[in-house]
Amino acid sequence: MTPLARHRRFARIWADPPGWRALGAVNHSTIGLRFIATSLVFFLVGGVLAMLIRAQLASPDAAFLDAEQYQQVFTMHGTVMMFLFAIPMLEGFALYLLPKMLGARDLAYPRLGAYAYWCYLFGGLILLGALFMGAAPAGGWFMYTPLASSTYSPGINADVWLIGVTFAEISAICGAVELVATILSQRTPGMSLARMPLFAWYVLVTASMILIGFPPLILGSILLEVERAFDWPFFDVARGGDPLLWQHLFWMFGHPEVYIIFLPAAGMISTMMPTMARRPLVGHEWIVGSIVVMGFLSFGLWVHHMFTVGIPHLAQAFFSAASMLVTLPTAVQLFAWLGTLWAGRPVWRLPMLYLGGFLFVFVAGGLTGVMLAFAPFNWQAHDTHFVVAHLHYVLVGGMVFPLLAAVYYWMPHATGRMPSEQLGKWAFWMIFIGFNMAFWMMHLTGLLGMPRRIETYPGDVGWNGLNLLSSIGSFVMAVGVALLLLDLFVHARAGRLAPRNPWGAGTLEWAMATPPPTYNIASQPRVQGREPLWDAPGLPADLAGGRGYLAEPRGRLRETLAVSLMSGEPTHVVHLPGPSLLPFCAALATGAAFLAVLFKLYWLVPAGVAAALVLFLVWAWQGGTRSDPEPRDVGGGVSLVSHHASLQAPGWRGTVFALVADATLLAALLFGYAFLWTVAPGWPPPEFLAVGNPLPWLAMACLVASAWLAWRAARPSCAGSPLQASWRLCVSALLSLAAAALLFGYVRTGLPDPTVHAYGAACAALGLYVVIHASTGALIAGFVALRARKGFVSAARRLEPRVAALWQGYCAGAGLVVLLAWYLPVWGIAA
CATH class of the missing domain: 1.20.210.10 (Cytochrome c oxidase-like, subunit I domain)
Structure with a gap:
């Protein structure tokens, strides 16, 4: 394939949509x-x-x-x-x-x-x-x-x-x-x-x-x-x-x-x-x-x-x-x-x-x-x-x-x-x-x-x-x-036209045409140092000529390589999604929920949240594949499978990093709880402490069982049987939903009135944090259960059950931490 033909095919694959549909552009x-x-x-x-x-x-x-x-x-x-x-x-x-x-x-x-x-x-x-x-x-x-x-x-x-x-x-x-x-x-x-x-x-x-x-x-x-x-x-x-x-x-x-x-x-x-x-x-x-x-x-x-x-x-x-x-x-x-x-x-x-x-x-x-x-x-x-x-x-x-x-x-x-x-x-x-x-x-x-x-x-x-x-x-x-x-x-x-790499830089962004095409680079190079263009001045011509990785476009697929964390050796091919109006619509729905809070129209908040969740689910449903990917030649004598069969696919790492932010929010909430406990006089008031209510313990038992079932569903032996993985995830979803209902009932009836004292407000905030996450876990587990039943999960393609298991495990851990925070004052005063 000539460089010009390669450019035209890649440009069609990676192009932004025209007109008003440009609202759905996703190119970086x-x-x-x-x-x-x-x-x-x-x-x-x-x-x-x-x-x-x-x-x-x-x-x-x-x-x-x-x-x-x-x-x-x-x-x-x-x-x-x-x-x-x-x-x-x-x-x-x-x-x-x-x-x-x-x-x-x-x-x-x-x-x-x-x-x-x-x-x-x-x-x-x-x-x-x-x-x-x-x-x-x-x-x-x-x-x-x-x-x-x-x-x-x-x-x-x-x-x-x-x-x-x-x-x-x-x-x-x-x-x-x-x-x-x-x-x-x-x-x-x-x-x-x-x-x-x-x-x-x-x-x-x-x-x-x-x-x-x-x-x-x-x-x-x-x-x-x-x-x-x-x-x-x-x-x-x-x-x-x-x-x-x-x-x-x-x-x-x-x-x-x-x-x-x-x-x-x-x-x-x-x-x-x-x-x-x-x-x-x-x-x-x-x-x-x-x-x-x-x-x-x-x-x-x-x-x-x-x-x-x-x-x-x-x-x-x-x-x-x-x-x-x-x-x-x-x-x-x-x-x-x-x-x-x-x-x-x-x-x-x-x-x-x-x-x-x-x-x-x-x-x-x-x-x-x-x-x-x-x-x-x-x-x-x-x-x-x-x-x-x-x-x-x-x-x-x-x-x-x-x-x-x-x-x-x-x-x-x-x-x-x-x-x-x-x-x-x-x-x-x-x-x-x-x-x-x-x-x-x-x-x-x-x-x-x-x-x-x-x-x-x-x-x-x-x-x-x-x-x-x-x-x-x-x-x-x-x-x-x-x-x-x-x-x-x-x-x-x-202004006057700029020559390629007018400053004589050594970094890879100057290896492509200026202004850059939508796909960035006609083929991905193998670099040998920190300044690739200083190490190999002829690299731009080699890449334009297809002398690199992923040089041949395949259908309408948007592809890029993923590499190992430390060595940079290629591990799999990532298939990226194309333009879509879903992000724009999801942001609109999220904004509607925020505006409903701003104008005190709280009855509209669930509608905005529900609309955003539906759009996110539609967005998520469009990914994945129903067949195990086969290795393919990506150039340089290297054969790789797509990310659907990789345990380190983008969805896994993204969930991990999102949970890091989520855990930080919980840590900040626990900091606030501990700070008020330390500095506020008479905190917590002994008469506000709730003792002996079994609801939070039952809820924690449900969360732990839900996490265990989700992890079992993510094992290769179980993921290889989609129906078995599906029912385990369904039960996991039901247990998470039960935990959310039990905790919400405890927040409403078992905790002090949150408007009377900050102790009640802080305890309620901790409880609602777990309620929201358990409800989300139920939604995720139920969604993945349906995906498994529809053929998106196998022993090789078990990324989605692993993501669900990771979320359920985090929910169980967060619930146990919150339970400990609730009962520390009780045990301290009793001692």
Whole structure:
């Protein structure tokens, strides 16, 4: 087959649908670009809100915005920038670039990526719609209680934040599952972990952090919404709650989020720096180690946002030391970048200019971060503009400047055209000078005692000139951003054509045509090193000529290779799903359930949830095969079966990673239970303890039996007999349903009234967690039982029973943990 004929056949197989059916596109390039474009729109909205803030603070006693308007603008600026711009933008880059860098044709779960995008878009529209209708939240982007409680924030303003952010966070979790599964399994042959691009390492750690860091905020949002809607007093001191619980849950997410934002940007730096320096990166192994260490340490820093809330001095010392310790892995990466520049021959093109700006701004932000890590200084600077300045130096320096470098670096790849060097330099200097003018002054106003979050200030306290300079700088920066967007818009359409690999990079994404075809690469290569294009300059021609793996298209199948975790040797062929409107419709149904909660139409919530579940089941039914796959030649003398006969297929790994996030949410709920038990006076009240009720024990027995039957059904001897596997799974489903009914009855009648005391509310929340999971387990087991009866399961194709067994086993384990948590106070008081 000629290269042109091969290209045409692959293009037909991987093409996005035309017209309105493009809503069903699932290709990773399309979804990644949608994330990037949408987050750019949200960035512009957040920038306009920032201009309103600086216009208000430019002069003393200003009346440009009143107090309520200012608080809404301030809250939405932080919310949009943190939740709707930073993480989705970086996630969009990862979705677009990773398969290309890994030599794959798509991500592990194309439809899940599409669902993630629609959830992100709809959640963002909820927040923006509230802003334009004057119902935006006004409690700050951190929504501290009790300010965000119904007592002090009546109406739906705070609910908008809780619902919209939670909806958008679902998107982040879905994207993280997809990225982790793709990086660990869908690489090109020969790409072992040691040869994997550094950007993939950064994204792997980041996505893992999302799976662990986001559930505490999702839990906090759910608990606060439940308190506002149903009066369960998780944060009400008078009824055994504590507002500090919200701060702990928020900052368990909030501080790792800083590194979640920084690490992908640092991955872009580690990808661009060798290209611009014309030599491999110094200290590759050290950088990989520092990424992993930074990911771990980031979860031990959240309390340094709470040094002034009255926590014990020993805890302050511990978190202060941890906050300083995290500078070490950051310094390893910084010195590796500097060493690469020192040992190489840097080319000062546009991407390198923004990387230079990053080095200056981020180092300055890191130094002020070390200052704030000292508790005594933190006590003085807390809640002043010094903290605002530090935050922006770290986030803008650590994310925006690398991001702009990445935009210029990969723009020729995405569009096939080069940007303007001259216009790009003007934009850089205006952004760099304007940013430093705006935020350097805030360090000084903060040291002079200016609090953050105030909408006006008197004219006799010495802040006038500094605030005016800060506002002027912010508008200069805005003009620079406008020039940059003009450059991108004009030259993406009318710029000079870019040669292939214009920067001389060594990573695989430059081995394909620019702009890339929908299928990425005509055949998958076997790589021999970390810089495939530097190792084999003729690789692009070989791949276009079909001298690689999976070079011959088969029917309408979308195929890519899966490899072993460590060695990168091919293990099976993954058949990926094509375009579908199911993700879009499922996101709409999910959004309908969230909107029903927002507008207190609780009778509509089950309808939205049921519609989403039906769509998910239809979505799941379309996968699988009714016959055992035969090995086939994929090229290079290698024969492989499809993923349907693999125990490490995408569905298995995705379930494992989803349960990691799920278990983190349970751990956060148990943390809240233990925290209130520790700090709240008289908690739990002895008269509230329920003793002797057999319902939870019966429910746990049902869950354990259900898990045992599901695991029996997943064994090869049982899966080889579909009818036997089916009836065992049916009984497993019935037992899970019985457990859910028993536990729900216990929550309703055996536990204290959840509106009277936080102990009852916490116990009920733990019980409902198990009820929801047991009900879901019943649905999964019943679905797989039907699939087995219809011929989708055999001794070779037992992925689905294994997934059901994994879920049922997790439910049984979670139930036993919750049972232990319920009875610990009983046993403690009895002792």
